[in-house]
Structure formats: C-alpha cells, structure tokens
Amino acid sequence: xxxxxxFGYYAAMIVxxxxxxxxxxxxxxxxxxxxxxxxxxxxxxxFLNAEFIAAIQVIVYAGAIxxxxxxxxxxxxxxxxxxxxxxxxxxPAGLLISGxxxxxxxxxxxxxxxxxxxxxxxxxxKRETHTKALGTILYTEYLFPFExxxxxxxxxxxxxxxxxxxxxxx
Amino acid sequence: xxxxxxxxVLSAIVFMIGVFGFLTRxxxxxxxxxxxxxxxxxxxxxxxxxxxxxxxxxxxxxxxxITVAAAEAAIGLAIIIALFRNKxxxxxxxxxxxxx
Numbered sequence: 001x002x003x004x005x006x007f008g009y010y011a012a013m014i015v016x017x018x019x020x021x022x023x024x025x026x027x028x029x030x031x032x033x034x035x036x037x038x039x040x041x042x043x044x045x046x047f048l049n050a051e052f053i054a055a056i057q058v059i060v061y062a063g064a065i066x067x068x069x070x071x072x073x074x075x076x077x078x079x080x081x082x083x084x085x086x087x088x089x090x091x092p093a094g095l096l097i098s099g100x101x102x103x104x105x106x107x108x109x110x111x112x113x114x115x116x117x118x119x120x121x122x123x124x125x126k127r128e129t130h131t132k133a134l135g136t137i138l139y140t141e142y143l144f145p146f147e148x149x150x151x152x153x154x155x156x157x158x159x160x161x162x163x164x165x166x167x168x169x170x
Numbered sequence: 171x172x173x174x175x176x177x178x179v180l181s182a183i184v185f186m187i188g189v190f191g192f193l194t195r196x197x198x199x200x201x202x203x204x205x206x207x208x209x210x211x212x213x214x215x216x217x218x219x220x221x222x223x224x225x226x227x228x229x230x231x232x233x234x235x236i237t238v239a240a241a242e243a244a245i246g247l248a249i250i251i252a253l254f255r256n257k258x259x260x261x262x263x264x265x266x267x268x269x270x
Contacts, residue, residue: 007172011180014214018184018207022191027199034203041210048177048221053229057213060236065206065243072247073199076254081261087194094193098186105182109175118225134226134233142230149237156241163248166255 003047010044025086027073031066038062049122052131177218185211198253198260202246209239 017037024030038061045054088094125133138146188208192201213232220228254260 003172007176011176014180015183015187018187021207022187022195022200022204024200027197027203030200030203034206037207038210041214044214045217048217050217050221050229050232053213053217053232056233056236060240061206061210065240068243068247069199069203072250075251076199076260077258078260081197081259084196084261088196091194094190097193098190101189102182102186105185106179109178109182112175112178114174114219115223118223118227120226121224134229137226138230138233141227145230145234149234152238152241156244160244160248163245164251 006047007044010040010047013040014044023086025082027078027081028070031070031073034069035062035066038066049125050130052134174218174222178215181211181215181218184208184214196262198250198262201262202243202250206239206243209235 014037017033017040020033021030021037024033038057042054042057042062045051045057120133128136185208188204188211191204191207195201195204213235216228216232216235220226220232250260253265257265259265
C-alpha cells in the first residue's frame with residue numbers, strides 16, 4: 001500500500017508541476033516550477049533504486065541546466081513578452097496532436113511484454129553498490145559512447161562561446 | 171510493488187504535456203523548457219524499465235541523455251541570446267528571415 005501511495009504522490013506532483021511549467025506566463029516562474037519538477041523526478045529515481053541517476057539529475061539538471069536557463073531569462077528583457085497572449089490561437093490543434101500521441105502510446109502498452117530479466121538484480125547491486133556497477137558497464141561496454149559524449153560536450157562548449165560572442169568589426 | 175505500466179503511463183502523460191507546450195507556446199525559452207520536460211519523460215520510462223528488467227544498460231542511456239541535454243541547453247541558450255541581440259524579442263512568430 002505504501003509504495004503505491006508514494007508513487008501516487010510523486011506522479012501527481014510531476015504531472016501538476018509539468019503543467020505549471022508550460023502554462024506560466026513569466027519564464028522565471030516556469031524555471032522555478034521546473035526546479036521543483038526535477039527534484040520530484042529525482043525522488044522517483046531513488047524510488048526505483050537508481051541513486052546515481054538521482055544524484056546526477058539533481059547536480060546536472062537542477063544545478064547546471066536550470067541555472068543556465070535562469071541566467072538567460074534574467075539577462076533578456078522580457079517586459080513586452082508578458083503582455084502578449086500565452087498560447088497560440090490554434091491551441092486545440094496542439095491538444096489534438098499531443099492527445100493522439102498519448103492514445104497511441106497507451107494503446108501500445110496493452111500488448112507490451114517485458115524482455116527476460118538481466119543480471120543486475122537487487123542483490124547484485126547491494127553487493128556491488130550502484131555506482132560501481134554502473135561505472136563498470138560504462139567504462140567497459142560503453143567506452144566508445146562515453147568518449148563520444150566527451151566530444152559532444154567539447155563541441156557544446158566551443159559552440160556556445162562562438163554563438164554568444166559579440167561580433168566585433170575590425 | 172508498483173506495476174511497470176504506471177510508470178510508463180506517467181512518462182507518456184509528461185511527454186504529452188511537453189509536446190503540447192512545445193506546439194502551443196510561442197516564447198522560445200518556454201519551448202526549450204518543454205523539450206527538457208520531454209527528455210525527462212523519456213528518462214523516467216528508461217529508468218523504470220531498467221529497474222523492472224534488472225538490467226542497468228537503461229541507466230547508461232539516461233546518463234548519455236543527460237549529457238546531450240546539457241550540451242543542447244548550452245547551445246540553445248547561446249542561440250537564444252544571439253537571436254535576442256539581433257531581434258530583441260523571444261517570440262518565434264517574429265523570426266521569419268529564413269522564410270521557413
């Protein structure tokens with residue numbers, strides 16, 4: 001009973017907060033609700049025995065990405081943005097498209113069969129600790145994708161500097 | 171034990187909210203945040219599948235998704251700053267130089 005209640009609280013809060021994120025007029029409020037949303041998602045990850053993912057959710061998403069968002073929102077002057085209408089006029093079309101997507105996903109779920117169980121049981125993770133087990137896979141089986149991820153981050157660093165730099169005419 | 175389908179339905183609902191926000195808001199910052207909400211919806215389903223299949227590869231995928239989301243946020247916000255410097259608006263309907 002208790003796990004269902006716990007999941008119910010997190011699910012209700014996540015849905016409610018994501019609705020708040022996309023319906024606030026002021027982007028600063030949206031960012032603040034998004035911070036709360038990310039903490040709730042991290043709580044859900046803890047509930048699923050993924051403590052390392054929960055930690056990087058808080059550190060990277062709530063700590064780095066949201067601060068970046070907040071900086072940009074505060075840098076831009078959005079006074080006149082608050083006067084215009086929130087949604088486009090044809091928002092029912094958007095509702096129809098997103099409703100179609102959710103109907104497709106949920107009707108596909110009814111014939112969903114889980115694949116055979118893997119080797120990372122709760123006992124295995126308890127013995128190895130979660131971070132060590134994750135690191136072992138990451139640095140052996142997924143070494144090349146890991147290197148590519150570092151390349152992606154390098155491109156992001158250089159790209160962000162080049163794009164945001166002020167053009168100087170010499 | 172909470173059934174796996176609950177997590178997948180939750181992920182579908184959050185994804186739907188993200189799609190709706192992306193399609194109907196015209197503030198480019200909020201559109202960006204909708205993309206982050208969609209990425210988080212996918213992460214929820216990946217972590218729950220990884221837990222119920224007792225296989226950690228799903229969490230590796232979440233790790234890479236968070237990396238790509240960080241890179242995407244940095245590049246996207248740089249583009250927003252460059253756009254705002256040129257047009258002094260973040261309203262996407264007023265950006266039609268490429269006649270798309």
